[in-house]
Amino acid sequence: GQNIDQPTEMTATEGAIVQINCTYQTSGFNGLFWYQQHAGEAPTFLSYNVLDGLEEKGRFSSFLSRSKGYSYLLLKELQMKDSASYLCAVSIYNTDKLIFGTGTRLQVFP
Amino acid sequence: GAVVSQHPSRVICKSGTSVKIECRSLDFQATTMFWYRQFPKQSLMLMATSNEGSKATYEQGVEKDKFLINHASLTLSTLTVTSAHPEDSSFYICSARAILAGGQTSTDTQYFGPGTRLTVL
Numbered sequence: 001g002q003n004i005d006q007p008t009e010m011t012a013t014e015g016a017i018v019q020i021n022c023t024y025q026t027s028g029f030n031g032l033f034w035y036q037q038h039a040g041e042a043p044t045f046l047s048y049n050v051l052d053g054l055e056e057k058g059r060f061s062s063f064l065s066r067s068k069g070y071s072y073l074l075l076k077e078l079q080m081k082d083s084a085s086y087l088c089a090v091s092i093y094n095t096d097k098l099i100f101g102t103g104t105r106l107q108v109f110p
Numbered sequence: 111g112a113v114v115s116q117h118p119s120r121v122i123c124k125s126g127t128s129v130k131i132e133c134r135s136l137d138f139q140a141t142t143m144f145w146y147r148q149f150p151k152q153s154l155m156l157m158a159t160s161n162e163g164s165k166a167t168y169e170q171g172v173e174k175d176k177f178l179i180n181h182a183s184l185t186l187s188t189l190t191v192t193s194a195h196p197e198d199s200s201f202y203i204c205s206a207r208a209i210l211a212g213g214q215t216s217t218d219t220q221y222f223g224p225g226t227r228l229t230v231l
Contacts, residue, residue, distance in 0.1 A: 033220075042203055042222035043154070087153055096142055096159070096207055098220065103153040 002026045004090055004101035011107045012078050020073045020104045022088035030093040034062050034073045037085045037103070046073070046086075075106075083108045112138045114206050116223035123194055124231055131189045131226045133204030139184035140206035144220075145177075148201040160187040194230045202226045 003025045012018040024032070031050040035043035049055055049064035049071060061074040073086055085105050089098040113136040123129050133143055141162045146154040158179055159167040166179035178190040187206075191198055203225040 035222075040201075040225075040227070042224050044222070045220070089154075096220075097144070097156060098205075099156065100146075100154040105151070 002090070002092075002099045004088060004099060006086075006088060006101045006104045008102065009105045009107070011109060014078055014080060014108055014110050016078050017074065017076050018078060018106065020075070020086050020088075020106065022071045022073070022101055024069050024071070024088075024090050024101070026069075026090045026092065026099065028093040028095070029066065029069075030091040032062075032064055032071050033089040033091065033098060034060075034071075035087045035089060037087060039085075043087055078108050080108050080110070082106065112136075112206075112221045114204065114221045114223040116202075116204055116226050118226060119224060120227045120229075122229045122231065125195050126193055128190055128192045129194055129228060131191075131202055131204075131228075133187045133189070133206070133223050135185045135206045135221075138206075140187075141184060142207050143181060143187040144205045145179065145187075145189050146203045146205070148203060148225075150201075154203060157189075162187075191228065194228070196230045199228055199230045202228060 005023050033048050034046040036046050037043040047062035049062050054063045059076045064071045085103045087103045088101040115134045117132045121129055143160040145157045147157050148154050156169050157172045160179045160181040162181045162184055168174045176192055181187040205220050205222045207220050
């Protein structure tokens, strides 16, 4: 079966750094996506990792360790608008399917 | 960038009726579209993979006779919730994978529609 876990909720302060973890146990792992979703809206693409290591994109960075089945999303210089749900999703080899994790609701306080 | 639209954005219907939701890729072609369901405060659950010109592939536990999927063209997939009941009330989201020039799909180009909020009374 496929199992993807994230913390349910996190809080942080404006200007701070927060790390959202994602662990997975899946068959046919091809790569890992991170999406941001505001309430009532569709997910928007943040990052995609295939190889081990850190991918940096502005204030957001994503890390992957394939051997450990682990990824994290790092958000720097937090802003109020970063309050949203963050979803990690595993791409399954040879199917194009995405299996989503449970999602992490992040609240940023002033 | 690639844009995916969904129609309607919200629909309220009576129990027992059928509801059709459209998913369109506006500026690209998509041989494959995906349909997800999301309950409040939960993550997205993949319901089915919609393939242009062939039958949809349903995930385990999803009733194919209740959730009819038609992918009639490279830019349109429809999901029909038949004989809807209150427990079908949910947020339905589609996504589409873009075909790049040369026929290659890119793994970082799955685009999501804005979603359809279905309420069954």
